[in-house]
Amino acid sequence: MKPSLINNNKQVIHKNPWFLGFVVCIFVVFVSLNIPIEKRKYGLSQSNLTTDYAGLLPERIERIVKVGDRTELQKMVKEANEKGHHISIAGLQHSQGGHTYYKDSVVLDMKTFNKVLEIDKQHKTIKVESGATWEDVQEAIQPYGLALKVTQSQSIFTIGGSLSVNAHGRDIRSGPMAGTVRGMTILTPTGEIKTVTRNDSEEWMKYVFGGYGLFGVILDVTLELTENDVYIIHTEELKTNEYEAYFEKLLRNDDASMHYARVSVAPNSFLNEMYVIDYLNTGKKDHQTPLKKERGARIGKLALDIGRQGGVLEDLFWENQKLLIKSLDGDKITRNNAMRGNSVFMEFTKPGRVEVLQEFFIPVEQYEEYISDLKRFLPANDNNDDFKIHNITVRYAAKDDYTYLNYAKEDMFGLVILIQHGLKEKEINNAKAIIQGWTDLTLKHGGVYYLPYYPYQTKEQFRKSYPKWEKFHEEKLKRDPKVVFQNIFYEYYF
Secondary structure (H helix, E strand, O other): OOHHHHHHHHHHHHOOOOHHHHHHHHHHHHHHHHHHOOOOEEEOOOOOOOEEEOOOOOOOOOOEEEOOOHHHHHHHHHHHHHHOOEEEEEOOOOOOOOOOOOOEEEEEEEOOOEEEEEEOOOOOOEEEEEEOEEHHHHHHHHHOOEEEEOOOOOOOOOOHHHHHHHOOOOEOOOOOOHHHHEEEEEEEOOEEEEEEEEOOOOOHHHHOOOOOOOOOOOEEEEEEEOOOEEEEEEEEEEEEHHHHHHHHHHHHHHOOOEEEEEOOOOOOOEEEEOEEEEEEEEEEEOOOOOOOOOHHHHHHHHHHHOOOOOHHHHHHHHHHHHHHHHHHOOOOEEHHHHOOOHHHHHHOOOOEEEEEEEEEEHHHHHHHHHHHHHHHOOOOOOOOOEEEEEEEEEEEEOOOOOOOOOOOOOOOOEEEEEEEEEEHHHHHHHHHHHHHHHHHHHHHHEEEEEOOOOOOOOOOHHHHHHHHHHHHHHHHHHHHHOOOOHHHHHHHHO
16 A cells, blocks of 8 residues: 555655654745844823833933023023023933933933034044034935044934033044044023034043033034944954953054954853954045944844853854854955944833943953952852843043043043843842942942943942032033033932
8 A cells, every 4th residue: 555645745754854854944044134123112201201222210300301402402491591490411322320310300302403514524523512422423425435533333313412411432643532523513501502622621522421411412423433434354352361461462553443342241251351352444435335234133032042041042142153253254345334333123021120331441451350240249150140241341531631531531442231130129239239339349440430320330339430510510610500411310319
């Protein structure tokens, strides 16, 4: 008796298990590519509680004003002085400590205030309104063969927001972002429109940059630009105790223009391994290559979600990261595209949990000792813990003399930490205790923590990290006697 067709098919699949595996792989890829990436719900709302990106400090505001006209804006500020109203300033709201709103305040939504005003190719500058994003700037200057000197690793943020938090980037030659601003127009807390420069005797820039929206509204800025150079990417695996010497050598290499690194948080190599990514100048310029768009977000999110589980899966994620980075070695990339890191794949929307950022700055010569102490402070495997660390990225922050609440009082390494924890009171308190201990360890090594994130730290830790806080507060009250510009961050720390 002949076997049935069904039995024949079963035999074929049995003899060819690779075929079944191939079908399963195709199915998994198809499903993964079609899963929508749910966006984190946050932002300005008049009818509901307003939040920023972390969503940990909800508050009800009075109203939102979409900014478009500076004359109307000036009128609002003068009226707030007369009537005792509070004003807060919001861009993309990726700061996470209530910097962009305040109870019953009028919130200025700056995203509509985004015109590119002037490009000077000869002097390599651009004048742009503060609500424009770095992507808007890149799109405007790319046809001229120009590029930004300093920006964050992602291009989604507004210029005003980045300068208000005194952001830094991957460039190791141009210093802090504030140092690339040649001049700007501001609306002061008393309603005066002023044009200021670095040599301004009243030092407005020192307080506005890293001033978290407390010293008025940045209306426009004139940024210094550079050539859209072509880089060759160099990647390398290191032990963490080799990094100081590696970076010292890199700084002596005149071709090295940009750099960042990642440290392992996987159990099997916890804080022992890292990889570096260097951008070495080829001497060539680019006027042709289009700006890259984000691709592979779903696959990237799937990989990150696997790593988020911790334990063995975190080890798997780290090994795959190393393979991915190794595959970049020798690739060429333009400066503009090197400043356009992906962001969509990082979206995290698990109910009952939150992902937050913290950043700690450590003097360059303290890095090895700091990592050694950190190994003793943090568990290598957080698989069963509520408090989980998913990523540590290292960037170089050169000494900053441009801002008053400066984190880089000398040349520093900034360690950007991606953390996940629960939203129950005991889980938040546990995260707070760990981060406060981490901050104490950082202070012990002469470091500081960064202020744009959720304020886990104590007021005492704030004052130790930023000893000029009293002068900053004094100037705030002097320049804004009615405390027109207000936010949750200011209320908490000052």
